[in-house]
Amino acid sequence: MANYTVTGIVLDSDLKGERDVEAEVFTLERGKMRMTARGTKKLESTLRGSVEPLTEGLFFLAESRGTDILTEWEAINCHFELKKKPESLAAAGFLARYVTKAVPAGSPDQRLYVFVKNILNLLHFSIQHDIIMTVIKWGILLASGQAPEMDVCAECGSGIKNGGAGWSVESGGTVCGACGVGSRMMPGAMSFGTGARTAAKGLLEIEIESGEKAAAHAAAISTLEKAGTRAAAEFSSALGRFCDYHLYDGMSKLEMRAR
Numbered sequence: 619m620a621n622y623t624v625t626g627i628v629l630d631s632d633l634k635g636e637r638d639v640e641a642e643v644f645t646l647e648r649g650k651m652r653m654t655a656r657g658t659k660k661l662e663s664t665l666r667g668s669v670e671p672l673t674e675g676l677f678f679l680a681e682s683r684g685t686d687i688l689t690e691w692e693a694i695n696c697h698f699e700l701k702k703k704p705e706s707l708a709a710a711g712f713l714a715r716y717v718t719k720a721v722p723a724g725s726p727d728q729r730l731y732v733f734v735k736n737i738l739n740l741l742h743f744s745i746q747h748d749i750i751m752t753v754i755k756w757g758i759l760l761a762s763g764q765a766p767e768m769d770v771c772a773e774c775g776s777g778i779k780n781g782g783a784g785w786s787v788e789s790g791g792t793v794c795g796a797c798g799v800g801s802r803m804m805p806g807a808m809s810f811g812t813g814a815r816t817a818a819k820g821l822l823e824i825e826i827e828s829g830e831k832a833a834a835h836a837a838a839i840s841t842l843e844k845a846g847t848r849a850a851a852e853f854s855s856a857l858g859r860f861c862d863y864h865l866y867d868g869m870s871k872l873e874m875r876a877r
């Protein structure tokens with residue numbers, strides 16, 4: 619049986635039998651896949667830590683008739699700083715659950731991988747929860763090519779200035795004054811939407827190897843925070859409904875606040 623190497627982020631792991639752990643991993647090369655780490659409960663096992671959720675590593679695998687077997691690994695990032703922050707952990711958990719539930723197994727998605735990696739790096743910083751959740755949802759929409767329209771009316775196609783009049787889940791984004799009867803949104807929320815879009819777009823485009831660029835995006839996100847908590851919360855919930863409707867029914871149920 620052949621051996622191979624993948625780069626991946628652990629999404630979830632379960633005990634398999636008494637000493638083995640089966641992990642679900644989002645890999646760059648093969649998309650979402652499962653792997654078994656044997657004997658990880660032993661103190662001397664070199665595989666300890668490899669299958670902790672959110673760990674990013676280089677995984678050496680041996681093909682097997684069941685799930686492939688993890689033989690060795692090298693840590694890329696264990697995200698200890700992130701795990702110390704409950705709100706960051708909640709946001710990372712949301713992203714991990716999204717990939718677990720909504721991304722099909724075995725289909726690589728490099729853009730989404732880069733995005734997940736960058737978000738995890740960003741979550742080492744203390745970023746306001748509503749804002750990072752909005753950036754995450756926006757990034758997922760962009761990665762899947764389903765981002766809502768923000769600059770033109772989703773109903774009639776006319777240009778929108780100063781934020782438009784509303785937000786229509788069914789028509790797919792911002793709607794103008796003439797079309798936007800019923801679904802109102804705060805004016806401040808729109809400028810936040812533009813900022814979230816810009817930040818998420820940047821996070822999708824960073825090269826895999828350039829980890830330090832993620833720090834620059836922390837600064838971009840801190841400028842978003844000036845949009846205000848209320849606008850952020852309103853925009854985030856509008857975006858959540860959009861995601862439920864267009865992307866993954868029940869996406870908003872994946873969201874759990876840490877406190």
Ligand SMILES: [Zn+2]
Pocket residue numbers: 771772773774775776793794795796797798
């Ligand atoms: Zn219109």
